[in-house]
Amino acid sequence: MKKTTAGLTGLVVLAAAYTGASWYTGKRIEAKLADTVAQLNIQLRQPDLEPLYAQIETVAYSRGLFSSEARYALVRQVPAQEGVPAEPPVRIGFVNKIAHGPLAPAAIARGNFAPGLAHIDTELENDETTAELFALTKGRPFLSGSTRVTFSGGSDTRWALAPIDTEKNGARVEFSGATLNAKMDADLIAIDGTGEMARVAITDVEGQSAVISDLKMAAKTTPGRHKLGVGDSSVTVASMEIKTPETPAVKLESLSMKAVAGEEGEAVFGTVEYGVGKILVQDKDFGSVTTAVRVAGLPGQTAKRLQEEYKAFIELVAKGDDADAAALDAAQQKLLVSANEILAAKPSFSIDPVLWKTPQGESRFDLKLAMQAPKQPITSAVTPRQLLEAVASLDASVSISQAMATGVTAAVLETQGLDAASAQREAQKQVGTLAGMAAMMQMGVLENGNLVSRMRYADGTIDLNGKQTPIEGYLEMLGPEADQPLSFEPALADGEDELGSLDPERIAGILEQNGYTVETTQDDVGDPLIVVTAGPGGALAGDTLVEFYGCESADSCQDMLIKTVFDTEPPVPLLALNDWNANNRWTRAYQTPEGETILEMDVNAQGGLGAEALESMLFGFMGLSGEFAELIGATP
Numbered sequence: 069m070k071k072t073t074a075g076l077t078g079l080v081v082l083a084a085a086y087t088g089a090s091w092y093t094g095k096r097i098e099a100k101l102a103d104t105v106a107q108l109n110i111q112l113r114q115p116d117l118e119p120l121y122a123q124i125e126t127v128a129y130s131r132g133l134f135s136s137e138a139r140y141a142l143v144r145q146v147p148a149q150e151g152v153p154a155e156p157p158v159r160i161g162f163v164n165k166i167a168h169g170p171l172a173p174a175a176i177a178r179g180n181f182a183p184g185l186a187h188i189d190t191e192l193e194n195d196e197t198t199a200e201l202f203a204l205t206k207g208r209p210f211l212s213g214s215t216r217v218t219f220s221g222g223s224d225t226r227w228a229l230a231p232i233d234t235e236k237n238g239a240r241v242e243f244s245g246a247t248l249n250a251k252m253d254a255d256l257i258a259i260d261g262t263g264e265m266a267r268v269a270i271t272d273v274e275g276q277s278a279v280i281s282d283l284k285m286a287a288k289t290t291p292g293r294h295k296l297g298v299g300d301s302s303v304t305v306a307s308m309e310i311k312t313p314e315t316p317a318v319k320l321e322s323l324s325m326k327a328v329a330g331e332e333g334e335a336v337f338g339t340v341e342y343g344v345g346k347i348l349v350q351d352k353d354f355g356s357v358t359t360a361v362r363v364a365g366l367p368g369q370t371a372k373r374l375q376e377e378y379k380a381f382i383e384l385v386a387k388g389d390d391a392d393a394a395a396l397d398a399a400q401q402k403l404l405v406s407a408n409e410i411l412a413a414k415p416s417f418s419i420d421p422v423l424w425k426t427p428q429g430e431s432r433f434d435l436k437l438a439m440q441a442p443k444q445p446i447t448s449a450v451t452p453r454q455l456l457e458a459v460a461s462l463d464a465s466v467s468i469s470q471a472m473a474t475g476v477t478a479a480v481l482e483t484q485g486l487d488a489a490s491a492q493r494e495a496q497k498q499v500g501t502l503a504g505m506a507a508m509m510q511m512g513v514l515e516n517g518n519l520v521s522r523m524r525y526a527d528g529t530i531d532l533n534g535k536q537t538p539i540e541g542y543l544e545m546l547g548p549e550a551d552q553p554l555s556f557e558p559a560l561a562d563g564e565d566e567l568g569s570l571d572p573e574r575i576a577g578i579l580e581q582n583g584y585t586v587e588t589t590q591d592d593v594g595d596p597l598i599v600v601t602a603g604p605g606g607a608l609a610g611d612t613l614v615e616f617y618g619c620e621s622a623d624s625c626q627d628m629l630i631k632t633v634f635d636t637e638p639p640v641p642l643l644a645l646n647d648w649n650a651n652n653r654w655t656r657a658y659q660t661p662e663g664e665t666i667l668e669m670d671v672n673a674q675g676g677l678g679a680e681a682l683e684s685m686l687f688g689f690m691g692l693s694g695e696f697a698e699l700i701g702a703t704p
Contacts, residue, residue, distance in 0.1 A: 101138060101164075102126070110379065113386035121146045127161070138164040139193070161193030162211075185217040205230040213248075221254025229265075242269040250287075257297045259289045275313045282306035292331050294368035296375070302326045316350035316483040335413070336371055337364040352479045355426030355472075365415040374406040404446060411458055412441040426476060429469030429517075436463045449553035452546060456539060461526040466512075468519045474499045505658045508642060509649065510535065545653060567677045569624040572596035572616055578683060584690075595619050603690070607704035609697035610634040610667075612690075630686070631668035632693045634702045640665050648696065654685075655692050667696045 105124050112122050127139040140162045146155040168186040191209040194202045201210050213227035231245035250261030263285035271277040282305065289299030305323040322345025329338045339362045347354040381399040384391045419435040442457035477495035482488060503519050506512045512521035513533055524531045528539050543550040576586045576598050583604030591597045598614035610632040618626030636659075645657045645665070655669045669689045671682070697703075 101129075105140070110383055110386070113382055120144065134168065136166040136168065138166060140164070158197065160197055161195050163191050163193050165189045185219050185221075188215045188217065189213075190215070204232050204234050222252060222258075224251045225249070238273045240269070240271045242267065244268065246283075248285075253291075255291070255295070257289065257291045257295060259287050259297065259299075261285075261287045275311075277309075277311045279307075279309045280305060281308075289329070292336070292368070294331075294336065294372045296329070296336060296368065296372050298329050298331055298336075300326065300328045317348075319346075319348040320344050321346040321348070331368060332364070334368055335364070336366050336368045337362065339363075349479070350483045352482065353427060354476060354479060355424060357422070357424050359422040360420050362418045362420060363415065364418075365413060366410060367413040370406055370409045370413070374403065374410065377402045377406055400448060404448065408441060408445045411439055411446070414460065415439050424472075426472050428475035429472035431466075431468045431472055431518075433466045434464065436461075438462075451551050451553055453543060453550050455554075456543070459525065461524070463522075463524050465520070465522045467515075470499055470503060470514075470517050470519060501661055504661060508645075509656070509658055510646075567673055567679060567682060569620070569626060570616065570628050570671070570673050570677075570682075571623045572598060572614075572625065573623060575614065575628070575682075575686070578686060582687065591615060596622060596625065608632070608693075609702040609704050610693070612693065626672065626674055628671045629668055630671065630689045631666055632696075634665040634667075634697065634700060635663070636665045636700060636702060637663060639663055640700045644699065648699065652692065655689065655696075657696065665700060665702075667693055 105126060109123050111117065112120065112124070122142060122144045125141045125143055127141050129138045130136060142160045142162070143157055145157040148154040166186050166188050190211075190213045192198055192201075192211040194209070198210070202208075204210075208230045210230050210232075211227070212230075213225060215223050215225040217223050225248075227248040229243075229246040232241055232243040234241050244266035246263065246265035248261070248263040250259060252259050252261075263283075265280075265283040267279070267281050269277065269279040284304050285302070287299070287301035289297035289301070292298040303325045305320075307319060307321045308323060309317065309319040311317045322343070324341070324343045324345075326341045327338070328340075329336065331337075339360060341358070341360045343356070343358040345356050347357065377399065381396075381403055384396045384399055416439065417435075417437040419433065422433040424431050438460040439458055440460040442454045444454065446454060446458070474492070474495045477498055478488070478491040481491035481494055486494065503512075503514065506519055506521075507514060510533060512519045514520075522531075522533055525539070530537050530539055530542070572588060576588050579586050579598070579600065584600055585602040587599045587601060589597050589599060596616045596619065600608065600612035600614070602608060612630070612632045615629045615631070616625040616627070617629070639659060642659070645659060648655075648657045655667055657665065657667045659665050669685070669692075671677075671685050
């Protein structure tokens with residue numbers, strides 16, 4: 069009887085202890101999940117993710133002794149912008165079913181017998197927003213997963229995306245499904261994970277299609293001596309193919325990315341390698357491309373502190389108008405102190421190299437940059453002179469194989485309809501002309517069939533293909549602005565319009581309003597083209613054209629090239645052209661093998677361009693074109 073009583077008492081004590089432990093772990097996991105949501109929202113406010121306008125909200129949390137249920141929503145809310153009203157919020161719900169206790173039944177059912185904080189099953193919620201998606205997956209959650217949380221705060225996660233194969237109104241989506249498995253520590257530094265997707269193919273109603281095959285991801289990192297993750301990660305894709313009815317089919321094979329982070333003594337380094345094994349355009353071989361980018365010599369302790377300070381700074385920025393101005397300024401000053409410490413450690417950056425190989429040859433670009441602390445510490449009011457002082461040395465070189473350039477150009481021309489022989493002749497002509505122009509303008513030299521250009525900067529001197537120029541000469545061109553704080557926003561006059569792109573019709577109208585006769589047409593590839601046939605004083609000395617590039621539509625282009633073509637006979641002396649280029653920083657002049665002399669200037673609207681600045685550039689070029697015509701003796 070005593071033994072039975074003792075046994076029952078032991079069972080009661082054990083049950084009470086287990087119940088208490090389960091209640092305690094349930095309370096801990098609730099706090100852990102709240103912290104995880106807060107950290108995820110900080111990541112969603114990072115500059116590269118902020119345009120998603122997404123945040124995670126806790127909808128409900130119901131905690132019991134042995135299990136709990138948490139509901140979250142991923143909310144996308146696009147705010148009002150420039151007179152455009154805010155979009156209605158889009159909410160996607162998730163349900164977490166949490167089994168807590170040292171030995172959660174759901175974990176045991178999956179073979180996890182080690183004590184843990186909780187086992188969480190997560191599924192996409194079937195609601196109004198996701199109902200159509202559930203129909204496509206035949207009632208299965210498109211996104212589901214399970215996570216085991218350890219007492220140390222680490223996790224073992226297995227996620228899955230359900231397959232989809234659907235067709236509607238001529239559009240089709242084929243998705244094989246995907247998996248993601250990862251083990252992580254509480255600080256998200258030690259990571260061991262893999263992910264796979266066999267295939268996704270999307271075709272729209274207009275016949276445009278994209279196919280990605282055999283995507284694989286892997287990551288394995290451990291905490292280094294400075295508690296930064298060291299190790300490697302990779303992404304590979306067997307092939308990616310894009311087809312449209314209007315353009316040649318493009319297929320990329322053997323795509324890869326590999327990132328390595330490591331330690332060298334007290335410093336840390338990082339290397340990222342990219343590669344495309346084969347580029348096919350309309351089944352024509354455009355070769356392979358590889359590159360490696362490396363940052364080295366970063367003081368590990370400072371890099372870790374900078375990482376934490378940047379995280380704190382982003383948290384403040386995310387508060388918007390509610391952020392404390394003094395705290396924001398203090399956080400910015402901390403970032404600048406750490407940045408100056410990193411410069412003092414003399415880190416380096418290199419691209420080694422960008423290498424493009426085709427059956428006809430190879431071309432490459434190499435860059436090595438060594439940094440140093442400037443004479444005065446970098447502040448928020450950094451000047452161009454300080455930025456140059458932070459560069460200890462820079463070595464850059466580019467080598468373009470003429471045979472390769474000719475082959476690539478010929479292949480492009482063939483995709484546009486030319487026969488092979490005609491494409492080869494035209495390619496040789498174009499590449500020869502460009503190489504000759506580059507050599508004439510001292511932008512490069514011809515070496516063994518390659519156009520080579522080298523630049524080195526060190527000790528206050530720039531050496532471009534053997535021609536040395538003190539850096540002070542370039543700073544003098546900036547005038548007082550060399551020692552003025554840089555502004556990273558375009559400065560506009562009061563009431564001046566800012567242009568985000570270039571509208572050919574608007575530019576033609578500006579010219580016409582100022583006495584120019586123009587004709588708006590299209591170039592050979594369908595982009596807008598303005599032909600200026602006469603000026604306020606009558607006929608012009610040459611043919612002036614305004615060409616547009618990067619056009620998203622007929623009224624929105626990113627770049628334009630203004631040029632005047634002079635038919636000069638006999639040819640203009642090269643000395644005169646070189647003298648013009650040396651003394652006129654905004655335009656460039658050169659001569660073609662056919663005897664034409666060309667003056668041109670680029671205008672770019674990326675990042676914004678003031679309307680007055682655009683007009684100044686337009687008429688500034690027209691004035692310089694007239695001066696240049698007088699110099700070379702060109703007449704209407």
